[in-house]
Structure formats: C-alpha cells, structure tokens
Amino acid sequence: MAVALTTVLALAGCAAGGAPERERAPAADRVPAAERVPAAERVPATERAPAAGRASAAEPTAGQSRVLARAEQILISRCMAARGFTYAVTEPVRQEEAARSFPYGVDDVDWARAHGYGGRAERAAAEARAADPNQLYFHRLPARERAAARTALMGASPTGLSATAPTGMTLTASTDGCIAGAQRTLYGDLAAWFRVKVVTMNLRPVQEDRVRRDARYAEAVGRWAACMKEAGRPYASPADSRQAAAALAEELPPDRADAAETALAVTEATCATSTALGRVSQTLDRAYGEEVRSRHQDDITLGHRLQNAALPTAERVVSQYDRPTPSGGSRE
DSSP, X not given: OHHHHHHHSSOTTOEEETOOHHHHSOOTTOOOOOOOOOGGGOOOXXXXXXXXXXXXXXXXXXXXXXXXXXXXXXXXXXXXXXXXXXXXXXXXXXXOGGGOOOTTOOOOHHHHHHHTTSHHHHHHHHHHHHTOHHHHHHHHSOHHHHHHHHHHHHOSSSOEEEEEOTTSOEEEEESOHHHHHHHHHHHSOHHHHHHHHHHHTTHHHHHHHHHHTSHHHHHHHHHHHHHHHHTTOOOSSXXXXXXXXXXXXXXXXXXXXXXHHHHHHHHHHHHHHHSSHHHHHHHHHHHHHHHHHHHTHHHHHHHHHXXXXXXXXXXXXXXXXXXXXXXXXXXX
C-alpha cells in the first residue's frame, strides 16, 4: 500500500505501521511524482482555503484533476532542478478500456473475449513504466547521487505526517522534500491533505472486503464455481481462476498465454452472467460503496474543498509553464 501511494498517489515517502516489509518501505529506485512552487507564486493557505461552510464541495472534474496533477509535475521539476537533479514533466499513462477492473470476477463476456484478463494491457503498462524518463534517470544515477535525489524528492525519512487508512493501516510521510513542498503550496494544509488522500484512496479496499465477506456473495460464488466445474474449469473462486491465468502467463509464450487466458476469462464471465454472481456482486458493491463513503463523507468533502481551493494556483503554474517562449518552446 505504501509503495502504491508513493508512486501513484503522490504520497511519497509513506511508511505503513504493521504492514509487511514490502509495504513498509518505498522502493529505493522508484521516483514518485510531485513538486514544489517558488515562494513568489505561493498563495497563503488562509486565502486559498475558505471556511468549511462557504467552500464548494463539488468533486473536481477529470480535466481539473489533470491540471492539479500537471501542476505537481511542473513544481517538482523546478524543485529538483534547484537541488541539482533532473525531473521530467510527464503525462499520466492513459487508462485504456482494456485496463478495467473486475474485483469480484470478470462478468462481461464481450470484454473477456476481447481482452482476456487484461494481460496485454498490463504488459503495455509495465513497458510504459519502464520507459518513464524519470525512472530511467533515477536508475542511471550512481548509488550516492540516487540516495541524494530520493532525499531531495521525498525527504530524509517518512516522518512528520501520519494518517490511519480505513483498512486500519497507519501510513506516514515526510514533511520535507519537493513532494511535501509542492503539496503544501497547492493545498495549504499538508497534514489535512495527506490525511484525506490516505482515507479516500483506501475506501475501495474496504468496500471490496465487505462484499467478499457477505454471505450472499459467498453463495453466489458457490453457484459460479459449480458452473465453472461443469465447463471443465474446477476453480472454487474467481481469485483461483485469476491465479490459473497468471500461471499460464508464466508457463507459455505470450501469444499462447493470451489465447489460453482469453478462453478462461470468457468461461469465467459466462458463468458470472449465467448465475447470480455478476448481479449479486454489483448490487452489493453499490450498497457497501454508499455505506463506506457515507462513513467517510467528511474527509471526501474536505478533499474536494482542498482541490477546488488549489485550482487557481495549479492553473497559474500550468499556464506559465505552457506559455510559448520566443524560440517556440515552453518556459519553465
């Protein structure tokens, strides 16, 4: 969880208390995305964060979210340059239709026929991550410079910020470094921003866990398993069939693995739609989703308010960066 937050959600430097080792320490050779603003561009938090009763709680649009993310990219590039390191402003990897998630089992036959379990999309995403210029730059640095770059980016250690996710895991992060500086500039109250991100980005795991522990879901999985057994696929749960598909990917060449994966995914989806599994899982997912979001509505609303308040600063940073220079490029 902590690693995912550092690399995807810009909560770099997180550490998870009580988590397995792989979740407690961010990988030393990964470069998360976040940034810092020059002092002249900063807007005091008291001017940017209206009182709760007056602030809009509207969820930012996809376009506004892209502006916020791009502003962080720009800010980290400036901050890292000031500290003697390179950081490229990159665009987020576009999520294709093939990257759909089916947490309770594939239940779309047409999608399964076209994409299997999404193995091709996962390989493409892995290739895109491997080609990321910041990752390549970071890997090329000598060990000592790499450590210095990581400190510049994320702070010396994940201390200063702490929040408990709905899953019960406590995450920590540094208040120093380019990431913390960027988020402090954009969102004003760094501790509040860290907390709402930890909470809101961990709602989905809680929601899915509630579904899987529901007796109605278990009963539907049993009927699905009977269907799969009749089809010659004796798997007790969608997780088991997904593991079988992963094993195929390791044992066979890509083309053969894709064909075998697709055949298995189509059978899984056919059984999900011909039994109650697809309908029951979707119904439970909606119900528990509403329940989980209701329980954490204050943090969801605060997150939207902080994002809305950050938009003027983010728009200014992006506009200045994208403004053409006399030579035809963009200015830092």
